[in-house]
Structures are given as C-alpha cells and as structure tokens.
Amino acid sequence: MAEVRLEHLVKRFEGVTAVDDVSLTIRSGEFLSLVGPSGCGKTTTLNLIAGFIAPDAGEMFVDGERLNDVPIYRRKMGMVFQSYALFPHMTVFDNIAFGLRMQKASEGTVRREIGRALELVRLPGVEQRYPRQLSGGQQQRIALARALVINPRVLLLDEPLSNLDAKLRKEMRIELRDIQKAVGITAIFVTHDQEEALSLSDRLAVMHRGRIEQVGTPIEIYETPRTEFVNSFIGETNLLTLRVLDVRRGEAELDLGGARMLVSLGDAAVQRGDLIKVSIRPEKIGISAAAGAAGLWLEATVEHAVFVGNMTYYRVKVGGQLMAVLSQNLDAHTFPPGAPVRLGFQSDACRLVGRA
Amino acid sequence: MQEPKPRPPRRISAGWAPYLLVGPVSAWFAIFFVVPLILLVVMSFRGYVPTKGITDTFTLAHYSKFLTDAFYLGILWRTLKLALLVTAISLLLGYPEAYYLTLVTGKRKAVFLALILSPLFVSAVIRTFGWMIVLAPHGLLNTLLDRLGLIDSPVKFMYSEKGIVIGLVHVLMPYMVLSIYSSLINRNRDLERAAQSLGAHPVTTFLKVTLPLSLPGILAGTLIVLTLSVSAFVTPAMLGGTRVRVIPFVTYEQFMVLLNWPFGSVAAVVLLAIVVTAVMLYHRWLERGKWAEVFR
Amino acid sequence: MRPSRWLSLYHYALVGFLIAPVVIVVLVSFTPKTFLEVPLTAFSFRWYRAILAHPEFIGSFFNSLYLALTVCAIAATLGTFAAFALARYRFPGRAALNALFLSPLMVPTVVMGVGALQILARLHMAGTFAGMVMAHVVMTVPYMIRTMLASFAGFDRSLELASMSLGANWSKTFRRITLPLVSPGLLAGAIFCFIVSFDDLTVALFVTGPRMVTLPIRIYAHIEYYTDPIVAAISASIVGMTTLVIIVMEKLVGLNRILGSR
Numbered sequence: 001m002a003e004v005r006l007e008h009l010v011k012r013f014e015g016v017t018a019v020d021d022v023s024l025t026i027r028s029g030e031f032l033s034l035v036g037p038s039g040c041g042k043t044t045t046l047n048l049i050a051g052f053i054a055p056d057a058g059e060m061f062v063d064g065e066r067l068n069d070v071p072i073y074r075r076k077m078g079m080v081f082q083s084y085a086l087f088p089h090m091t092v093f094d095n096i097a098f099g100l101r102m103q104k105a106s107e108g109t110v111r112r113e114i115g116r117a118l119e120l121v122r123l124p125g126v127e128q129r130y131p132r133q134l135s136g137g138q139q140q141r142i143a144l145a146r147a148l149v150i151n152p153r154v155l156l157l158d159e160p161l162s163n164l165d166a167k168l169r170k171e172m173r174i175e176l177r178d179i180q181k182a183v184g185i186t187a188i189f190v191t192h193d194q195e196e197a198l199s200l201s202d203r204l205a206v207m208h209r210g211r212i213e214q215v216g217t218p219i220e221i222y223e224t225p226r227t228e229f230v231n232s233f234i235g236e237t238n239l240l241t242l243r244v245l246d247v248r249r250g251e252a253e254l255d256l257g258g259a260r261m262l263v264s265l266g267d268a269a270v271q272r273g274d275l276i277k278v279s280i281r282p283e284k285i286g287i288s289a290a291a292g293a294a295g296l297w298l299e300a301t302v303e304h305a306v307f308v309g310n311m312t313y314y315r316v317k318v319g320g321q322l323m324a325v326l327s328q329n330l331d332a333h334t335f336p337p338g339a340p341v342r343l344g345f346q347s348d349a350c351r352l353v354g355r356a
Numbered sequence: 357m358q359e360p361k362p363r364p365p366r367r368i369s370a371g372w373a374p375y376l377l378v379g380p381v382s383a384w385f386a387i388f389f390v391v392p393l394i395l396l397v398v399m400s401f402r403g404y405v406p407t408k409g410i411t412d413t414f415t416l417a418h419y420s421k422f423l424t425d426a427f428y429l430g431i432l433w434r435t436l437k438l439a440l441l442v443t444a445i446s447l448l449l450g451y452p453e454a455y456y457l458t459l460v461t462g463k464r465k466a467v468f469l470a471l472i473l474s475p476l477f478v479s480a481v482i483r484t485f486g487w488m489i490v491l492a493p494h495g496l497l498n499t500l501l502d503r504l505g506l507i508d509s510p511v512k513f514m515y516s517e518k519g520i521v522i523g524l525v526h527v528l529m530p531y532m533v534l535s536i537y538s539s540l541i542n543r544n545r546d547l548e549r550a551a552q553s554l555g556a557h558p559v560t561t562f563l564k565v566t567l568p569l570s571l572p573g574i575l576a577g578t579l580i581v582l583t584l585s586v587s588a589f590v591t592p593a594m595l596g597g598t599r600v601r602v603i604p605f606v607t608y609e610q611f612m613v614l615l616n617w618p619f620g621s622v623a624a625v626v627l628l629a630i631v632v633t634a635v636m637l638y639h640r641w642l643e644r645g646k647w648a649e650v651f652r
Numbered sequence: 653m654r655p656s657r658w659l660s661l662y663h664y665a666l667v668g669f670l671i672a673p674v675v676i677v678v679l680v681s682f683t684p685k686t687f688l689e690v691p692l693t694a695f696s697f698r699w700y701r702a703i704l705a706h707p708e709f710i711g712s713f714f715n716s717l718y719l720a721l722t723v724c725a726i727a728a729t730l731g732t733f734a735a736f737a738l739a740r741y742r743f744p745g746r747a748a749l750n751a752l753f754l755s756p757l758m759v760p761t762v763v764m765g766v767g768a769l770q771i772l773a774r775l776h777m778a779g780t781f782a783g784m785v786m787a788h789v790v791m792t793v794p795y796m797i798r799t800m801l802a803s804f805a806g807f808d809r810s811l812e813l814a815s816m817s818l819g820a821n822w823s824k825t826f827r828r829i830t831l832p833l834v835s836p837g838l839l840a841g842a843i844f845c846f847i848v849s850f851d852d853l854t855v856a857l858f859v860t861g862p863r864m865v866t867l868p869i870r871i872y873a874h875i876e877y878y879t880d881p882i883v884a885a886i887s888a889s890i891v892g893m894t895t896l897v898i899i900v901m902e903k904l905v906g907l908n909r910i911l912g913s914r
Binding site for chain 3: 387479628
C-alpha cells in the first residue's frame, strides 16, 4: 500500500558504523527481507524506519513523505517484535485495541476491527485471555493482529519467528505470507535465516557490515550472486581459487590440480594466467561412478558420505581440493568413502566470483 | 553427615541432616524471638501500680487506656499520618530517581547505586545527627531559606513533625528507589516501542505501559517504607523527642523511663499488629488481586 | 535512551540530598569552634584529638566492634547452615521455618528491643555482652538467611554433581566447589550483619548496662546533653572506617569472585 524509499542512510554507534550509506526502495505491496549475519545492520535499518533511532545522515520517505523528523507515534507503521512485546497487563482484546484507541476510534469500531483481526490471524475467541496464557505461536499471531489492525502503511517485522521452534516457524512462515498477500500491505522483514528470507520474500536485500551487497528476487540472489559474501551467505557453495589456462568463446579453462574445468565468464575480462575465484553450488554437481558415463569432466575420490534420506552429502577430493556435492536420492545408492567417482556440471553452473 | 542422593534440581528428602542444620537457629529463635513475643503479649495484660511495680494480675486496663485516651490516640494517629506522608513523598521523589538509574549504565550506574545505598551503611544516629545540624533553628536549612528570601524568621524543623518527615524520607528513600528500580530495570523496552509504534505519545506510553508494569516494585517499596516508618525509633526520638512522640518512642519511654512495662508492652503489641496487618494486606492484594494473573 | 537534562538535574539534587547529612557531619568535625558549625574559613583537627581525651568513646567503639564481629560470625555460620537446609532439603515444617526465620525483618526494632529486655531479664543476662549478642543474632540472622537462600537458589547444582562424579565426597565438594561459589553472597551477608549490629541503637538501648555501652548509645547519650563537635569527629571517623572497609571488601569480593568462578 505504500512505497518506502531509503536514501543514503547512515547510523553510527560509538565509532562503529552500523548502517553505512544504505539506499533502497521497497515497492508498494512488496514483501522485502533484509537478511544478513548478526551485526550486519539489518535491525538498525528497521529501527531507523520505525523511528526508534534517528539517522546520522540520509533520508527516509513513505509515499513521498519525508519521515526523518516524524516521531514514532506518528509514523503509522505496524511493528512486530521478536519478543512479541504484547502488553502483559492487558488482555488480548486491550492489546489489539490499544492502537485503535490511540486513534480515538469508537468502541463499536474497536470491537468490530478486533473481531476481524482475530479472524485474519485465525485465533477467534481469545479476547479475554492474557498474553502469558497463550503459546508462542499464538502470541505472535496476536502481535501481528495488533500491528495490522491500525491499518498501517507499512508492516515492519523484526525476526518475528526466531523465538518459535522449527516446525512452528515453517507453519507461521506460510501463514505470515498469506496474510500479507491478503491484506496487500508493504512488508519489511528482518531475518538472519537465509532460507526463511528466500521462501518468504518477493525480493531480498543481503546486508553485510552495514552495506547492502545485493538486492534481487530469491532466484536472482541465489543463482546470480554478485559478491563473494552473497555467494557464501545464501545457500552453500564451493569456493575454489584456480588458475586460468585458456580463454575461448566466453569460457575459461581452469586448472583444478591437473584436472580441467570450464567456467562461463559472461563479460568478465579474464586472461590466461590469471588466478580467479570460482563458485559452484553442491547441488549443481552430478556425481556418478567412475567408469561408464560419457562426457564427464572430473575424476574424484569420495572422502565422506552422509545419507540423510532424500539426499546424500558428499565430500569429494578432486585435483587436490575438497568439494561438497549434494546428490538427490534417485536410486538409493550411496558411494562409500574411497570410491572413485566422476563429477559433472554445466559450465554456467560455475560462476566467476572475482579475482584472487 | 549423611550423603544426600544427587538428584537435581528438586529438594532432597534426606533423614536427619536438615534438622541438624536448622536446629541451632531454631533453638535460638525459640528462646530469643518466639518466647520474647509471648512474654510481651502476656506482659501487656499485667497490672501496674506506680509504687509497687508490675503486679501478677490480668487486666485490660492498659489496652483500654491506650485505645481510648485522646493523648495516645493522637500519638497513634500521628505515627500513621507521618508514615503515610513519608511513604507518599518517598514514592514521588524516588520514582524519577529509579527511572533515571535505568537509563544510565556501567560505572556511572554502579557509583550512583553505591551513593544511594550509602546512607544505609551509616548508623541512624550519625545520619540523624547530621539532620539535627541542618534543621536547627539557625542551622543550614533555615540559613538557606533566609538567604533565598523565602522566610522571615527561622522555621521550626527541630522537634516538629516536619523535621521527622524530612529525616525519615532521607533514611527510607533508598529502599523505595531500589524497589522500584528492580522492577523497572528488567522491563522489556520493546513494550514501550510497541506502544509508541501504535500511536501512543511518550507520556501516554509511560502512563499506560511503564507505570503499570512497575507496580510490583511500587507496592513492595511502599510496604517497606510504610512499615519502617511506623516502626522508626531513632529518627523521631532525636528529631522529635518528647515534644513530638510516636509509638516506638512511647514504648521506649514507658519501659525505660517510666518503668511501666505492661503499658509499654501494649504500645509494642499495637505497633506489631499494625505492621503485621500491613504485610498481610499486601500479600492478599498481591496474591489475589487483579495483578496476580499478570505478574505471577 | 539517555536521560533528559531535567531528570539528570533532579537526580543530582536527590543524590545530594541523600549524602548531605553525612557530608555535613564530616565537615563539622573539622570546625575549630566549640559549637556545631560548618567550617568555612578555618579547619582544625582539635576534635579528633579530643577523642583521645575521651577514653569512654574509644572503649565503646571496641565494645561495638567486638559485639559486631561476634554477632557476625555466629549469624553467618548459623544462617548459612539454616539456609542450606532450607534451600536443598524437603522436610516437614520447612515452609514454616522459612517464614519464622525471616519474620524478624518485619518486626519493629523497638519490639525486638522490649522482647530482648524481657527474656534477658528473666535469664539474668540483661546488660551483658552475651545478652546483647543473643539479641543481635536474632536481628541479623534473617538478613544472612535471605542472602544465602538467594545464593543457594541461584547455584548450579550440576557443578556439585560433576565434582562428585569426579570422585570428591560431599564434604570436599562443599568446601571446594559450593562454598567458594557462594562466598560473594556470604561476604555480602556478613557485612550486612556486621553493619546492623554495629550501628544498632534501638535494641541496644533496651539491653544495655553500665559495662556494655556500645558506641551508638554513647553518641546518643552525648547528644542529649552536649552540643559540641566531638560527636561529629567520632561520627566522621566511623564513616571513614566504614568507607575504607567497603572499598577493601570490594576489592576482595572481586578477587573472591574470580577465585570462585575458576
């Protein structure tokens, strides 16, 4: 419902720059995640948008309205906290009613809106309970209802699912997404869990040390990471440092300890003799028995094999280096340690990350 | 000593070891706490003849005198009135201080806490002596007020209720501050942020969120200050003396000066009853009241 | 969130209010005059020297000191044992004893005083050192028990189990693991007991005798009749000593914690 625009935001704490020149536009109705490791500045950015802290430089806009000097209580943003922050001394009803009463809504409106909000989060009938009588998942839903009932322009979520157990997290993820889509509200979601970010978002902004490393859709971020950090933070990958032996037709031939590997270069300028960093994700590597298959490139030996049911994680030694390989359980066969295998992958599955 | 079975974390049910450990204290308490209280109650019913002393009779005369004589009722009322006043002032003055302490951190906070607690390490005699100097007719406070042009002639602080209130507030405020501080310090700051994000002005946030959540601390602090000010002896004795009596002083006077132990015991029993009632009411309120559900 | 300017101002004013009387007493102790006045121009040690000419004050000081040390030692020992039993064992009467041991905290000091007087009179112990010890122990043990209950409650029992699984028996475990780890609480409780006993006036007034005059009583009596600054000098000396002890203890407790947590 509202577009949020951040321009060159800077925030420093005691000599540390927590947010370092962050610029970002979150489109109306979009679900955007700020994702990164602890200390990357994602929560600080969210707090700046909410107004809990003031930026040292930069500006923030919601639908064109400049936010910088607007106090928290006039920004009209719904916030969902990691700790839920439900008022323990008020019933669920009073908790949700709080924002509406601040807006001086009539009691009739209040009752009606609360009924609708509880329907939306699928928890009808709990109005008279106190927060501590609810489970974690229920509290989170009430927190969501409370934030949405005031009809905010933007929904801000600060790691709201982090306190839930794994199974509940996965369920709540789906519900959260459904509710956001049903209401159509712009949502900014902070998390350190990249799987969560990938599954929930329309777009992700990967942050590292106060800066945004890359913004894009989940597929873009996963398949075409633009920096080494994004590459290793999102999903697993093998990072190899290899020498270029030859360059032809947009591909580089690399030396992997005697074996040969092909990497597509895109429009990167790379010359023979260069030392470059290359990334290839474990699930993009095919693994098969040493003898027999045609057209495979690399010979390797299995070091470790871990069978987890639907997949097997391998650690293989190829050309003196270790690589992780993820193999789908197609034929219930696992190569044992010491077995000779062959690895194969598309040349564009292997990405150039940068110079070494 | 018997070796207990290692079983975390519940308590162990193990023979005679615990009795051995609590034995000494129990015996001590029996002789020097329980028996004295019984003796006290018994003494309050004994007769007293000014020339002969304590007589071995049973009488309710002392209770009736204490509870109907206007003089003693006046003292009772004064004791309660001063206690309530001291409690109210300590609360009003102590709350902002407790709030301030939650906003500073590290070494500064440690220093301030130490300073606030420091009066407790100094004997009440010394502290009150300091107040005697300040509150004297030509002492510091009157001199200050005079220089500021607020008064024409010295205000009578010494041997007046005003002086006692000032002295008691000084002595008891640290308890109030600490009590409120401990219930404020662990509050979830997100609650205040949530309230503001929902449109509440900072003042509204304080009144509707912060203040209610600090209520346990307020209640505990109020109880401590109330009971301690009702029971206070040294400060009212030094700042009020025989001119402004409170019940603890009456107790002392009756026992040690007038040697009327029975009547003194009545004063002591009434004082104890007031304190015990206050504590019981407080617990009733906390256990059963509206806040029980929220805070337990 | 930093405190606003007004709040900070208020805070400093309040702290000033809290430390004012003691500061004033210390200042007055340096006056060269014979009446109570805050010295502004001339400072003198005459009243400190005067203490030496009043052996009764020094005698009372040592009375109070020995009393407080004795009370402290007894209360610490008995209190720790009792708290340990209350915290660790389940036995009939536990809750009642818990309440009983903490109840003196609720009882007004004058009531403790008259109670002590009555029992000590019956036992013919009024006015004796032992009598006062008895009375003070009852007053201070609750603080000790409360502190030690908290210490024991917060104690990680698995440390003891680890020790025993490594071969140490119960008494070795208690000495090497439990005791060091609760020693900060023990020390804090002991200091509190000491202070309560040393500073007590109310109960002492009831139980005192010609041979057993404690310092607070001596000071109180002196103030009744005289208005000379010698009391200020004595008070200032006590404050100074207390501060010193606190600082020393602070260093020690800090040290203790380090030793304990190893």
